[in-house]
Amino acid sequence: MTAATPLVPAVVVVHGALGSARQMAPVVEALRALRQFADVVPMELPGHGETALATGQPFDMIVLADALGEAIARAGITRPLVFGYSMGGYVALVRELRAPGTIGGVVTLGTMLHWTPAIAARAAARLDANLIREKVPAFAATLAERHQGAGGWDTVLAHTARLLRQLGDAPVLTDETLALIHCPVHLLVGDRDDSVSLEETAHAASRLPHARASLLADTPHPIEKVDVGLIAREVRDLAQRLSTGG
Template identity: 30%
Template sequence: MKTPILLLHGALGSKEQFVSLREKLSFEREVFSLDFEGHGKSKSETNFSIELFAENAINFLRENKISKIDIFGYSMGGYVALYLVLKHPDLVGKIITLGTKFDWTPMFAECEIKLLNPEIMEVKVPAFVESLKQLHGTQNWKNVVLKTAKMMRDLGDNPTLKQTDFYKINNETLICLGELDTMSTQTESKNVAKLLPNGSFQEIKNLKHPIEIAPVDTIVAVVNNFMNTNN
């Protein structure tokens, strides 16, 4: 029986973005997804952090009596997955990250935070704001944006994962990056893949960062190819 897989969404995202991916991956194995605390229909009064989201995933596994899981982490979800496996290696089998930012600096964080002002977003990117309202609700989307901005500032000042942490992660890990993705870089993605004892890197042609516009069949093929090897 194949190991089930858990899909972890990115910053400002929710499990609703994985509906098509989850459906197609379900032909091969059991697939789970969750909303990180404060996202989607999950409410929270707590500040966002990678540690909090990893704990959300651990609690989800315990609640569903899942003893071993493979993980596909998109963007921030990939960062959460690596932190989770660093702290609880026995719970996780293989990991795939897609479009994950690893090289967090104060300068990069500030550039991202400038884009996360709800009032400006309503004027500059109204269509994106509407999508956030659909994901998180009209009363909660601003909280998600503001808490995400604070989390990014914290990551810039003090990255949750240090370079020495990657050496300690022995799980088979595939670091993926879209050819047209500007959130991360090939340099940092390949560097992390080299630091991981069982890491590898794969570029996905013609792929941009937003998961909403990613061709689902392409992602499914990458996930199944990696997860099914010796599984």
């Protein structure tokens, strides 16, 4: 690589709540198909999928964010661009808040950045294993298969509900802390997302020093229903701005 050749960053892909690295495989494949990145690395948060929590390790946002930093270090990459879906976007921003300069840029999709006790209580109430078994057994089966290596899906649900309540009581990202995150950030939200609104997303973007928010047409919240080619192009666009200093 010559000095005149712009650096194309590596991309780390982080799943959302109740997700796993394997769930994000279509996004990873779409990014790799662009052939524009030094590497595309899927990352699985501890307590999800096939990645168990270490003995005595709490399931909280700081642990998850620090695990992202450790994954970046293990991969031997410097200041990657991170694509974080839903909770994965929150994790990425918290990591950059805690260790400025770790991440070169962040693209999020469907990330809830405004938490209150009431919002958290409503979200946590939906994570009842017995209710999910009764109302959406196919989803229950999917979660059971997905989280076999993390102590079982009911454990993941309980941990996640507790994490959401923690965020409601003491959110890590606030108007004040968002202002301390200086890497470029692009916050994406779908026009059919019933979990996150453009208004909330635009508010968060207004507090970040180098951020913008965009609405994606015909896009719901579940990653399985998202056009991954569109996501890959959005990540590529931010990568190009990073590589040219734009």
